[in-house]
Amino acid sequence: MDKLYDFLIEAKKQTYANANTEKVQPSRIGSKDYEYKKDTMTYHDTYFGGTNFMGEEVVYIDNETPIWGMNYYGVTLDETLTEEAVDKALRPALMLVGQKDILPVRGPKEYINEEYKYTFEVDGNLECFTGTETIYKNDKPVYILKCHGGKIVK
Secondary structure (H helix, E strand, O other), X not given: OHHHHHHHHHHHHOOOOOOOOOOEOOOOOOOEEEEEEEOOEEEEEEEEEOOEEEEEEEEXXXXXXXXXXXXXXXXXXOOOOOHHHHHHHHHHHHOOOOOOOOOOOOOOOEEEEOOEEEEEEEEEEOOEEEEEEEXXXXXXXXXXXXXXXXXXXX
């Protein structure tokens, strides 16, 4: 699990959280996909939508055996916010993945960027967890994401 922990931090910083990373070929109709490979491990993130979205992340070993995964669903609560506005608050928070006091499945416990505040609460460990991510604008919730996941055993 230590190797997975470190790999997740690196993979997440090299995919969606990093605004300069390009998407890969979609794996399904209408999906947006990111992929990161290092040594024998591959991380793949597939999601659908924009201001309301759902997705799945999977880590493979030896490029073929899934060993870890996470599903997520996010909703923009303030209909005036665009996907770009949410990204402005979300991506910088997600680039902070890997702080030692929280699982490296989303961002830090708290991050403030101008009028936006990001929070993430998670229960469990990398083998089995659930979490809630919230973005506030001027102390009003404008976005929420629920996630869950863990170890995959064949």
